Amino acid sequence: MLLLGPPVLLFALITWQVVTDGPLVDLDERLSEALVEPDTASEVLADLGNTEVAVPLLAAALVYVAWRGRAVGRDRWWLPPAAGTVAMVLVPVLVVPLKEWTGRPGTPAVPPAVGYYPSGHTATAVVAYGAAVLLLLPLLRSPVVRRAFLLLCAALVAGASYGLVRRGYHWPLDVAASWCLGAVLLVCLWLLAGPNSRPGR
Numbered sequence: 001m002l003l004l005g006p007p008v009l010l011f012a013l014i015t016w017q018v019v020t021d022g023p024l025v026d027l028d029e030r031l032s033e034a035l036v037e038p039d040t041a042s043e044v045l046a047d048l049g050n051t052e053v054a055v056p057l058l059a060a061a062l063v064y065v066a067w068r069g070r071a072v073g074r075d076r077w078w079l080p081p082a083a084g085t086v087a088m089v090l091v092p093v094l095v096v097p098l099k100e101w102t103g104r105p106g107t108p109a110v111p112p113a114v115g116y117y118p119s120g121h122t123a124t125a126v127v128a129y130g131a132a133v134l135l136l137l138p139l140l141r142s143p144v145v146r147r148a149f150l151l152l153c154a155a156l157v158a159g160a161s162y163g164l165v166r167r168g169y170h171w172p173l174d175v176a177a178s179w180c181l182g183a184v185l186l187v188c189l190w191l192l193a194g195p196n197s198r199p200g201r
Contacts, residue, residue: 100115
């Protein structure tokens, strides 16, 4: 449970700053101004957070985890993929009300609108790629392959996050808050399904 504390507190701090237009928002806007430079590369990277890209990859991982668990006769083989599905479903359930409540406007690089905090694309990337890796890791015996999967997950999330900020789709704080939100969901996923995703008899 100690793992949940830091991301929850950091998310609360960022949200408080956004809602009250605190000093972190001024720093956030200056950082965005320095980073935004829309180009093809940033557009492609930002697309890594699209549900059309991230969710099918997670779905494939969940199907494999379910098949593998049932094939080896693992008790409650259905729990890890079910938990992964719930974690993904919770992304819009949590993000959409937060967007409406905070009503944060977008960067100058996007048309005038509100509802940019937190970043749904970032949260989708964190949870989809993170859940896939968390549930696949116990099935992988090679330390090299495990490290490769972790690095791939980190690269996908970092790429999507950078692309969203570079393209101007989101402020940096929007992305940072979604890292925290995604971390909370992944910790909950691991606490719930982790022991059941390890090799059984």
